[in-house]
Amino acid sequence: MRSVPLLDLKAQHAAIREEIAAALAAVVDSQSFILGQVVARFEEEAARYLGGGHAVGCASGTDALILSLAALGIGPGDEVLTTPFSFFATASCAYKVGARPRFVDIDETWNMDPGRLEAAATPRTRAILPVHLFGQCADMDPILEVARRLRVSVVEDAAQAFGATYLRGDARIPAGRMGTLGCYSFFPTKNLGAYGDGGMIVSDDPALAEKLRHLRVHGESARYHHSSVGWNSRLDALQAAVLRVKLPRLASWCEARRANAARYDRLFEEAGLVRSGRVHLPLRSPRSEHIFNQYTLRVENRAGLLEHLSREGIGHAVYYPVPLHLQECFRDLGYREGDFPAAERASREVVSLPVYAELPVDDQQHVVETIERFYR
Numbered sequence: 001m002r003s004v005p006l007l008d009l010k011a012q013h014a015a016i017r018e019e020i021a022a023a024l025a026a027v028v029d030s031q032s033f034i035l036g037q038v039v040a041r042f043e044e045e046a047a048r049y050l051g052g053g054h055a056v057g058c059a060s061g062t063d064a065l066i067l068s069l070a071a072l073g074i075g076p077g078d079e080v081l082t083t084p085f086s087f088f089a090t091a092s093c094a095y096k097v098g099a100r101p102r103f104v105d106i107d108e109t110w111n112m113d114p115g116r117l118e119a120a121a122t123p124r125t126r127a128i129l130p131v132h133l134f135g136q137c138a139d140m141d142p143i144l145e146v147a148r149r150l151r152v153s154v155v156e157d158a159a160q161a162f163g164a165t166y167l168r169g170d171a172r173i174p175a176g177r178m179g180t181l182g183c184y185s186f187f188p189t190k191n192l193g194a195y196g197d198g199g200m201i202v203s204d205d206p207a208l209a210e211k212l213r214h215l216r217v218h219g220e221s222a223r224y225h226h227s228s229v230g231w232n233s234r235l236d237a238l239q240a241a242v243l244r245v246k247l248p249r250l251a252s253w254c255e256a257r258r259a260n261a262a263r264y265d266r267l268f269e270e271a272g273l274v275r276s277g278r279v280h281l282p283l284r285s286p287r288s289e290h291i292f293n294q295y296t297l298r299v300e301n302r303a304g305l306l307e308h309l310s311r312e313g314i315g316h317a318v319y320y321p322v323p324l325h326l327q328e329c330f331r332d333l334g335y336r337e338g339d340f341p342a343a344e345r346a347s348r349e350v351v352s353l354p355v356y357a358e359l360p361v362d363d364q365q366h367v368v369e370t371i372e373r374f375y376r
């Protein structure tokens with residue numbers, strides 16, 4: 001049987017292995033593993049890639065979100081408006097600083113629906129936390145407009161969207177660079193993935209960046225003097241060394257993912273699966289350049305298709321099978337099934353397919369043929 005993995009990190013590594021080995025060896029020889037020069041260099045290069053601002057590396061994308069809320073002074077009694085259709089950390093970060101998430105339903109691009117924000121706001125709302133899901137930007141201009149009216153901060157969860165852009169007139173603005181703070185993850189499966197955990201926050205506000213630099217080292221102001229209680233959340237030099245090798249290649253990898261996504265669209269259409277309504281292609285927002293961290297369909301009879309794909313050795317995943325408002329640990333928020341119909345429907349109908357940059361064309365054809373066979 002011919003199998004196709006959902007993601008083949010070995011294929012990417014094979015193309016850069018000498019450079020990676022040299023970069024890792026240099027860190028090992030320096031014996032400087034935590035923060036230090038290599039991390040500082042990566043922060044500079046990443047900020048430049050993202051069009052400026054102050055970049056602060058940290059231990060994970062999850063920590064980037066937690067540190068951001070903490071740096072804004074968000075805590076007990078406060079609420080954060082966010083989407084119920086995302087990875088867990090999008091909502092758990094509010095809990096971790098003692099605040100509460102408050103959800104708003106998604107639109108047809110699966111991102112936060114800006115039209116629902118104002119009605120969901122309360123006097124306790126302190127921030128809006130949009131997610132750029134699967135590598136496509138949420139519609140940020142109306143979100144920023146609501147934030148201005150409410151006088152609250154915007155924390156972008158750009159964990160899946162390092163390298164995606166939002167279109168404003170002729171300008172292309174990087175995901176994570178529109179709100180007060182932008183949060184990134186370097187988890188190995190993200191488009192810019194490290195060889196372990198890593199994360200980063202970027203802001204135009206030097207005071208916030210300074211605060212984040214304190215918070216990631218236990219709130220230390222001077223050696224062993226603590227002005228606040230922070231975290232141990234540092235980016236390590238080995239990860240930064242890997243990321244420095246990968247960053248210059250990110251644009252071409254994202255381009256390859258976009259090309260794969262366009263090819264899938266065409267193949268599914270040619271197979272008649274779109275016309276028959278079995279498969280709904282991922283909707284592109286006209287205002288975002290999608291980088292396809294995931295290529296995600298809505299499909300008919302998902303349970304049957306998932307079984308078929310498993311049997312046929314086609315890598316796939318469901319991001320995400322349970323919307324956040326229905327997670328057991330958030331029961332105390334008082335949400336019920338039916339509260340966010342669009343997110344609930346997406347959770348029941350989505351499936352993500354292999355779309356990684358090195359995916360061979362004939363593997364892609366095989367994926368589509370396998371799906372076509374199921375619906376025939």
Ligand SMILES: *Cc1c(COP(=O)(O)O)cnc(C)c1O
Pocket residue numbers: 060061062063086087089090131157159160184185186187197198199
């Ligand atoms: C991956 C991810 C995170 C968390 O990043 P980690 O580095 O795994 O902690 C947060 N939000 C979203 C949307 C993600 O996809």
